[in-house]
Structure formats: structure tokens, C-alpha cells
Amino acid sequence: MLETTNPTTGQALPPCPAMTLEQAHSAINSVAEGFTQWKEKSMAKRATMLQAVAATLRNNKAELAGLMALEMGKPIKEGLAEVEKSAGCAEYYANNGAKFLAPETLESDASHSYVQYPPLGTVLGILPWNAPVWLALRFLAPTLMAGNTCVLKADPNVPATANKLIECFYHAGVPKNVLVNLTVPNSVASKMIDHPLVKAVSFTGSSKAGQSIASQAAAGLKPAVLELGGSDPCILMADADLEKALNVITLSRMVNAGQSCISVKRLFVEQTIYDEVCEALRQRFSKLKCGDPTDESTNLGPLAREDLRDQLHLQVTQSIDAGARCLVGGDLPSRSGFFYPPTLLVDMKPGMAAFDEETFGPVLSVSPIKDIDQALELANNTEYGLGASIWTRNQTIIDQAINTLQSGQIAVNGIVKSDPRLPSGGIGKSGYGRELGPQGIREFVNVQQIWVA
Known part of the structure; x- marks a missing residue:
């Protein structure tokens, strides 16, 4: 049985076979x-x-959002938005998949030479709990559209959500011998990578787990796409639209209770506005409401598991012990469930836990910078490389940042997000390969050369 816990109450949920x-x-x-x-x-x-x-996803939006709130603590309004975004992903590949995979003529010494993109076969997708519908769709929609069959291995924290999601696919007419959900613990899932009929692997999760999966897939000469952790930097210059920037930065860090790989985690603020920004963020964080994820007024639900909350708190306390100042939050709540308050750590430096490591929860690291050169140096001072962002009106600085930041995505005066129309992925410990966009649908196909005399 898969044993699961309601993170809002800390009580066990009915086990899943x-x-x-x-x-x-x-x-x-x-x-x-x-x-x-x-x-x-x-x-x-x-x-x-x-x-x-x-x-079908839209017709079952309320139930799917309710299951996410129950199993991993996602606020109901965020769950509804996730299902809607996932439905849009299915539509995007339905409308564009044929164009993305159309044969391409290439000149050679043949009378006709071209490249076509047939599917590989059966692809295994090993997925996490933090966005169980969206992350499944960005794997399933392009992979199925390309003609592959799919094996989904959802995280054991969200079995009911995953089962309902697969029911939606079956109800929509996808045959049961084209898509299946494996309700297995992670120890069994790792053995599935070696199954001889699994031709490729897609994994979203931690960098540590990604390294293990990459090694196992490589041993079987199977292609893999890995979307792993992030310690995303954001640079805030004095000439930026501060009101807009601070609202977006707060949203980015707090969405899904901070349990997002591509959220802002390290903020670098120009010295002349540093105190002003720290105080403005303190005020914003203090107003956020933590509570029952089924209450539509809730901004933050609980973290998904007790061990995740405890690890986050350890990173916070280690950073404070190393010299960081905590302006708000930073305490373990006495209430039931796995809640953690919005936490603002300032005067952060390399060597501090919340600077060097990925913080998977509502904790923001803030550091002062004297100029753009120092900001870019600190931003790139990480083993990760998933997303990065910058806020400024100066085009010269924008160009410098775009040419210098080392990450899979860069957002200018906006939020780093995943969008079905644009490729998403990272470098370094954030993984390799791309999901979404025209690039994503070509990850699990055979780039096949055809030469005709």
C-alpha cells in the first residue's frame, strides 16, 4: 500500500493499493x-x-484541485489554475504537434533527402508531487502527440490525484494500452528504467535523484530529459518599476508555498534601494495568509511533508547562525500540519545554507549589490542553472544580463514561468534536455535521415 498523509492536518489519508x-x-x-x-x-x-x-480536464477541474489540496496542500485557487494550464498544454500540442514534427527537406547528393521524426516507443515519466497535473501534462501531451506510448509514475504523495488524472485521459478516449499509471513506491520505479521495452525516460525532481536516474538511463543507452532543482537568482536594479517587481517577486517565491523549482530564491538588490526593498518585502510577507488550502482566501498551504519542512527550517537556522538577519518568519509553527511561515532572510552571502542550497519552501534570500557586475557574478555563483530574472529599464544592462546569466530561462521585467509555447529546462545541476515548445516534442523521437537516390 502507498501510505499518504494530509499535510494540512498531519493525519493519515486512506492508503492506496x-x-x-x-x-x-x-x-x-x-x-x-x-x-x-x-x-x-x-x-x-x-x-x-x-x-x-x-x-475532460476542465470538466473535472474542481475534483482534481480538491485532491491536490488534500494530498499535497496546494491552495484550491492554485489547483484550479494548474488544471486550466494543463488543459491548455494538451490543446497546444494538439494544434501544433503535426507542424513541429513535419518532415524537413535537406539538400545533399541524393535526388531527395530529408529528416523525419518517428516516435521511439514507450517512454517512462517519473514525476514529483508539487504540480502533479501540470508536470504530467507537459510530459504526456507532447510525448503522446509524437506517437509514443507512456508509462506515468506519479509521486507516492499524490496517488489519488494521479489516478483521477489518468481516468480523465481514458474518459477522453485514450486507450488503456497507450497510457498507464504505475502506483508503485520509488524503489520499484527505479527498476522500471531497466525494463527492455522502456525506450526513454523523463524525470522531474531533485538533483540528487536526477543524477541516479541519469546514470541508470545512460547505462541502458536510453535518452533522458531531466528537469531538476534550482536556486534561481533575480536581480533588482534601482531604476526598475519597484512596485511591480516586488509584487511579482513575492508571487514567484510564495506560489505553491514556495515549492517550485523555478521560483525566485536569491534576490540581489542594488545598494541604493536595499533597505527600502527589504522593508517592502517584509510588509508583503507579513500580510500573507497561511492556512487551509481549501479556503479560497488562503495564500499559502502547508509544505507537502514533515521532513521537507524540517529540512527547510534547518537551512534557515543555519543561515541565521552564519550571520543572516531574519526580518519575518523563521519559526516553526505550533499548529498541526506541515506549515512554514513566509520567511525573509537578508544580508545573505555565499557560504550560507539558504544561499548555496535550493530552498524548497517560502524562504527568500536577499543580498545587496553595488552594481550589475557584482550581481551577475553572485547570480552565477551556483551549481544550478534553471531560471534567472532581472528588473531594470536600462537596455545596456538587460543586454549584459542576457549575455552573462547562466541558466535555461531568463525573464526580463517579469516572472520566470513554464509556458507550453516555450522550451523549459536547465543546465548544471538543474538537468538537461527540454520540455515544452517545439523543442520538447522532439526529445522523444528518432531524428531519422532519409536518402533517396
Whole structure:
């Protein structure tokens, strides 16, 4: 059985039956057998099914959002928005997949030479708990549209959400031998990578787990896409629109109770506005409401697990002991559940835990900088490279930042986010490969050269 806990109350939820190793292998065999029939369906037929998936997701939006609130503490309004975004992802690939995978003519010594993009086969997606619908869709929509069959391994924290999601796909007409959800613990999931009929792996999660999965996939010569952790920097210059910037920075850091790989985690503020910015952020953080995620007035729900909260608190206390100042938050609540308050750490420096490590919760690290050169040096002082952002009206500084920041995404005067239309992914300990956009659908295809005399 998969044992789960309601993070709002700390009480156990009804356990979910778990597959045995033999049942998991049988499920993969079934989906692999369905590959030939699925890949032979026209792009138009696959697109029609994805359009139906989008409609079914919207019809079940309230239930899916409620399950996310129950199992991992996502505020209900964020859950509803996640399902809507996921439906849009299905529609995006339904509308654009055929164009992205159209054969391309290339000149050579042949009478006709071109590249086509047939699917690889069965792809395994190992996914986390923090956005269980959205992260599933950004794997499933392009992979299915390309003609692959999919094995989904959702995180054991969100089994009911994952089961409901797969029901939506089946209700929309996706055959059961094309998509399956493995309700297995992580120890069993790792064995699935070696299944001979699994042709590729997609993983979203921690950098440590990603290193293990990358090694295992490489040993089997299987391609992998890894979207891992982040310690995303944000640079705030004195000439920026401060009101807008601070609202966006607060939103970015607090969405999903700070449990987002691409949220702002390290903020670098020009010295002349440093005190003003720190006070403005303190006021914003102090007004945020932590509480029941099913209450639509709640800004932050609990963290998903007790161990995650305890690890975050350790990073905060270690940073304070090393010289950081805590302007708000930083205390473990006495209430039930796994809540952690919005926490603002200022005067942060390299060597402090909340600067060097990924903080997966509502904690923002703030550091003063004298100029853009120092800001860029500090921003790149990380093993991660997922997202980065800068706020300024100076085009010269914008150009310098775009040419210097080392990350998979850069946002200028806006929030770092994932968008079905744009590729998403990182470098360094943030992983490799890309999801979404035209690049994402080409990750799990055979780039096949055709040469005709």
C-alpha cells in the first residue's frame, strides 16, 4: 500500500493499493504492445484525443484541485489554475504537434533527402508531487502527440490525484494500452528504467535523484530529459518599476508555498534601494495568509511533508547562525500540519545554507549589490542553472544580463514561468534536455535521415 498523509492536518489519508513488481512489468508490457497501433494513428486523430483530454480536464477541474489540496496542500485557487494550464498544454500540442514534427527537406547528393521524426516507443515519466497535473501534462501531451506510448509514475504523495488524472485521459478516449499509471513506491520505479521495452525516460525532481536516474538511463543507452532543482537568482536594479517587481517577486517565491523549482530564491538588490526593498518585502510577507488550502482566501498551504519542512527550517537556522538577519518568519509553527511561515532572510552571502542550497519552501534570500557586475557574478555563483530574472529599464544592462546569466530561462521585467509555447529546462545541476515548445516534442523521437537516390 502507498501510505499518504494530509499535510494540512498531519493525519493519515486512506492508503492506496500498490502494484507489485510483476504487475508493474505487466503494465509496461501492455503499453509497449499498444505502441504499433498508436503510432499508426494519424496526427489528426491523436490531436482529436488531446482536445478531448483538455475538455475532460476542465470538466473535472474542481475534483482534481480538491485532491491536490488534500494530498499535497496546494491552495484550491492554485489547483484550479494548474488544471486550466494543463488543459491548455494538451490543446497546444494538439494544434501544433503535426507542424513541429513535419518532415524537413535537406539538400545533399541524393535526388531527395530529408529528416523525419518517428516516435521511439514507450517512454517512462517519473514525476514529483508539487504540480502533479501540470508536470504530467507537459510530459504526456507532447510525448503522446509524437506517437509514443507512456508509462506515468506519479509521486507516492499524490496517488489519488494521479489516478483521477489518468481516468480523465481514458474518459477522453485514450486507450488503456497507450497510457498507464504505475502506483508503485520509488524503489520499484527505479527498476522500471531497466525494463527492455522502456525506450526513454523523463524525470522531474531533485538533483540528487536526477543524477541516479541519469546514470541508470545512460547505462541502458536510453535518452533522458531531466528537469531538476534550482536556486534561481533575480536581480533588482534601482531604476526598475519597484512596485511591480516586488509584487511579482513575492508571487514567484510564495506560489505553491514556495515549492517550485523555478521560483525566485536569491534576490540581489542594488545598494541604493536595499533597505527600502527589504522593508517592502517584509510588509508583503507579513500580510500573507497561511492556512487551509481549501479556503479560497488562503495564500499559502502547508509544505507537502514533515521532513521537507524540517529540512527547510534547518537551512534557515543555519543561515541565521552564519550571520543572516531574519526580518519575518523563521519559526516553526505550533499548529498541526506541515506549515512554514513566509520567511525573509537578508544580508545573505555565499557560504550560507539558504544561499548555496535550493530552498524548497517560502524562504527568500536577499543580498545587496553595488552594481550589475557584482550581481551577475553572485547570480552565477551556483551549481544550478534553471531560471534567472532581472528588473531594470536600462537596455545596456538587460543586454549584459542576457549575455552573462547562466541558466535555461531568463525573464526580463517579469516572472520566470513554464509556458507550453516555450522550451523549459536547465543546465548544471538543474538537468538537461527540454520540455515544452517545439523543442520538447522532439526529445522523444528518432531524428531519422532519409536518402533517396
